[in-house]
Structure formats: C-alpha cells, structure tokens
Amino acid sequence: MDNVTNSNAYLEGLGLGANPKAEKPASKSDEFLTLMLAQIQNQDPLKPMDNGEFLTQLAQIETAGGIADLQQSTNDVVNALQSSQALQASSMVGRSVVVPSDVSNLSNGRLGGSVAVVDAADRVEVKIYSESGSLVKTIDLGALPKGIADFSWDGKDENGNSLPDGQYEMKSTAWYSSGVTEALPTMANARVESVTIGGGSQGIALNLDGLGSWRMADVLQIHQ
Structure with missing residues (x-):
C-alpha cells in the first residue's frame, strides 16, 4: 500500500510545522484566524467550506490594520487550507473511491462500478466492453429502486x-414498465494509489489505480 509521508519536514513545507514568532497583542484578525482554522480542521473533505466568504470577511476586518498585516493573515489562511486538504487527501491512500466515469479498471480479476438509477426500473443491465469495443460481458442487475446500485465483475467473459x-467501458440501460428504455450514468470504483500536491491553482489530485489523476472534488463516495 502506498503511503504519504507525514514527517515534520513535510508538515513544515505545508505550513503546519513549528514556526515560533515574537508575541504580539491579539487583534481582531488573529481572533478571526483562530476561529477559521478551527473550522478548517473540522470540515468535511467532500464538502469543503466556502473559502471566498471567509477571505472577504478577513479583508473587511484588516482594512484599517494595514496591507502588510492583511497579506500575512491571508497567507496564513491559504497555507492552513492547503495543509488541511493535503492531510485529508493523504488519509485516502489505499481506500476505494467512486468517480463519475464510464471506464473502470479490471485489476486482479475484479472491476467495480456503480449505476445511477434515476427512477425505479423493472430491469437494469450493464454491458462491459473491451478497449477494442467488443462486448465481453452483460450483467443483469434485475429490478432496482431509485438510487445508486453497485456492481462488480470478475473479469470473465460470457x-x-x-x-x-x-x-x-461500462454502459448501463434501464427498462421501465411504460416500455421506455433509458441509458444510465455509470461510475467507476478505484483504489487511491497516491496523492499529488500541486502548487498554486493545480491543487491536490488523487492518483487512482488504472484511471489516472482525479481532483478531490470529483470524488462522489469513499469506501473503506
């Protein structure tokens, strides 16, 4: 299993290491920053907080305090956000995630996927195609209620x-009592192999087994 190193040097590079500074009187921005950092640490990694709202409030508080203090406070907030997101992403290494994709990876005789059943269906079917476009397997999921339905394939043809x-490639179709058929969205299940921490606007990416790099924001579900 791949791991993301959690060393002091790593934390310092992300802005979490010890960095003693001379004491100074607490300001409104310091109090605001303390409150914001607490919220960052407790946020849901799949439902991140609205960073823009907090930065706007911070700017209003700091206007009278000088541009230099504002820039330092803003940098502290950005570093804290990046550090929090990096640590949250690192905890996902080795776990399986679900991403919106009609392509999934067969590894060691297993391919995992999900179907978004938009309405209760009399029958749902998943067809598996090779890279050359040949149909290799049809999976009948039977009648399904509205919701997300998981399926797996053992890598064997008919x-x-x-x-x-x-x-x-995975293609899903639903049959309804009205006689209507409908193509359904599919999702891939893949293991997180590693995490890439990019600078600036690149952000943090999850490297998935056989599926390449994905943004954390694209992850729909996390499995143990």
Whole structure:
C-alpha cells in the first residue's frame, strides 16, 4: 500500500510545522484566524467550506490594520487550507473511491462500478466492453429502486474465459414498465494509489489505480 509521508519536514513545507514568532497583542484578525482554522480542521473533505466568504470577511476586518498585516493573515489562511486538504487527501491512500466515469479498471480479476438509477426500473443491465469495443460481458442487475446500485465483475467473459487486466467501458440501460428504455450514468470504483500536491491553482489530485489523476472534488463516495 502506498503511503504519504507525514514527517515534520513535510508538515513544515505545508505550513503546519513549528514556526515560533515574537508575541504580539491579539487583534481582531488573529481572533478571526483562530476561529477559521478551527473550522478548517473540522470540515468535511467532500464538502469543503466556502473559502471566498471567509477571505472577504478577513479583508473587511484588516482594512484599517494595514496591507502588510492583511497579506500575512491571508497567507496564513491559504497555507492552513492547503495543509488541511493535503492531510485529508493523504488519509485516502489505499481506500476505494467512486468517480463519475464510464471506464473502470479490471485489476486482479475484479472491476467495480456503480449505476445511477434515476427512477425505479423493472430491469437494469450493464454491458462491459473491451478497449477494442467488443462486448465481453452483460450483467443483469434485475429490478432496482431509485438510487445508486453497485456492481462488480470478475473479469470473465460470457464463456468463462479470464480476460486481461486493463480498462473496460461500462454502459448501463434501464427498462421501465411504460416500455421506455433509458441509458444510465455509470461510475467507476478505484483504489487511491497516491496523492499529488500541486502548487498554486493545480491543487491536490488523487492518483487512482488504472484511471489516472482525479481532483478531490470529483470524488462522489469513499469506501473503506
């Protein structure tokens, strides 16, 4: 299992290391920053806080205090946000996540996916295609209620032959009592292999087994 190093040097690089400063009288911005950092540490990684709102409030508080103090406070907030997000992302290494994709990766005889059933259906079917576009497997999920339905494939074709690991396309169809058929959105289940911490606007990316790099914001669900 890949790991993200959690060392003092790493934390300092993210702005979490010890950095003693000379004491100074507490200001409104200091009190605001303390409150904001507490909220950052307790936020849901899949529902991050509205950073813009906090930065706007901070700017209003600091206007009378000088541009230099404002810049320092803003930098502290940005560093704290990046550090919090990096630590949250690192905790996902080795876990499985669900992302919106009609392509999933077969690894060690297993491919995991999900179907978004938009309305209760009489029958839902998933077809698996090879990279060359050949239909290799049809999975009948039966009648399903509205919601997210998980499925897995053992990597064997209709004749029971084991197919090679790699990427396979998934296409889902629903049949309704009205006689209407409808294509359904599919999602891929993949393991987080590592985390890439980019600078500036690049942000943090999750590197998924067989599916490449994805933004944290694209993750729909996290499994153990």
